[in-house]
Amino acid sequence: ARDGTDFQGWCWPGDSNWLDCFNPNATAWLGEQYALDRYNGSTTSLFVWNDMNEPSVFNGPEITMDKDAVHHGGWEHRQVHNVNGMLYHKATADGLRARETPALRPFVLSRAYFAGSQRYGAIWTGDNTATWEHLRASVPMVLSNNVAGIHFIGADVGGFFGNPDSQLLTRWYQLGIWYPFFRAHAHIDTKRREPWLLGEPYLTHIRTAIRQRYRLLPYLYTLFRETSLTGLPLLRPMWVEFPRETSLFAEDSAFMVGSAIMVAPVTTAEAQSVRVVFPSHEVWYDMHSHAAYSAPLTRQFAVQLADTLVFARGGSIVPTRERRRRSSALMQRDPFTLYVYASRTGSASGQLYVDDGESYDYENGSFIERDLIFANATLESRPSVRTDASGEQSAFAAAMAAVRIERVVVVGLLHTFTTATVVEGGHERSVDVSCGDTECIIRDPAVRITNDWAIRLA
Secondary structure, three states: OOOOOOOOOEEEEEEEEOOOOOOOHHHHHHHHOOOOOOOOOOOOOOOOOOOOOOOOOOOHHHHHOOOOOOOOOOOEEHHHHHHHHHHHHHHHHHHHHHHHOOOOOOOEEEEEOOOOOHOOOEEOOOOOOOOHHHHHHHHHHHHHHHHHHOOOOEEOOOOOOOOOOOOHHHHHHHHHHHOOOOOOOOOOOOOOOHHHHHHHHHHHHHHHHHHHHHOOHHHHHHHHHHHHHOOOEEOOHHHHHHHHHOOHHHOOOOEOOOOOEEOOOOOOOOOEEEEEEOOOOEEEEEOOOOOOOEOOEEEEEEEOOOOEEEEEOOOOEOOOOOOOOHHHHHHHOOOEEEEOOOOOOOOEEEEEEEEOOOHHHHHHOOOEEEEEEEEOOEEEEOOOOOOOHHHHHHHHHHHHHOOEEEEEEEEEEOOOOEEEEEOOOOOOEEEEHHHHHOEEEEEEEEEEOOEEEEEOOO
């Protein structure tokens, strides 16, 4: 405090003192408390949630510390308040990294954050309420943070305070699966709201949404890789992808997930329809039905509770994993499916990035990163420019050598095909192709994600 005594206030434990996050000895001490021999009952699969780390002081002015409280170095709290949460977040992440050798990636969720917090873990948008207004507000909040560099962020699905009705909760899950950080969370005094308590049809709709999230984890993980290297938002306001479309500058409901997917969520009660603007002179595909829409186009879509409006941009390739598992860890050796959404010129491109998901070995080249190119009815896989022939990369590739592409779905072709020629490792083989009204499916081409290969439709 200003008089040189320890600051005291009231928070969840009762009468409390606070760590001075500006004192390096204090933050080092905090990190040391996560050591496995100090944190009683902890394991390497126990991770941390930093809450109230603004800091929140229930009986303080504006529910925080006195502005004239003095930190290490002589800084008054009013000068450094916004940095406090980031430093607490950092100390926790450093402590989790130090608890085992070699270090594994920590997961630390924080409510308070500042510029630079993206280096230490996930963020959520705080204590929201179970209302349609807060559902709508979550979109510009998550988009704004993504533009500002805070990418791993989401809102409490269903709202923290209050009790959402079944329709609101269903719609929130259908939107929430697109938050980079996706979770449901509620105040202890709210009613139970696990999806299986809602009954049908709500349970089925929520299950379908969550399965969509799991299917698209390969695409989302590849986006996280891109974001970590370039700083590009993971969730993007429409103007990020279409800066010449001035009519989209104020759009804060529809958004892009990377460059390939557009989402137009339903954010009003009892909605009967949603207006969707398809930008650019490109073709867009409904990701459920594969129906095509040629832009520029504005269209009103009728919606029922089961309906979600998600569109793939022509010219994109989206990797998925289609097998249903109880967790993403169990998907590590599962095969991939590639969805190729042809542009007006019949071409498409995308990427697939894979690493072990846990260690820092990717910094030494232990990853697989493939450029995927579709042109002239041929799909090719090539190593990205960041792939090198290091021993670490070769060892990881050997460990993943059995992982294959089990299906390729090409959407939007003008012609039908009956066979495809697979060229891999200097060998050729033929596989069957089945074509319908909107897509051609190459079943089990069995090419490896670690190899160069080409699949030619004929």
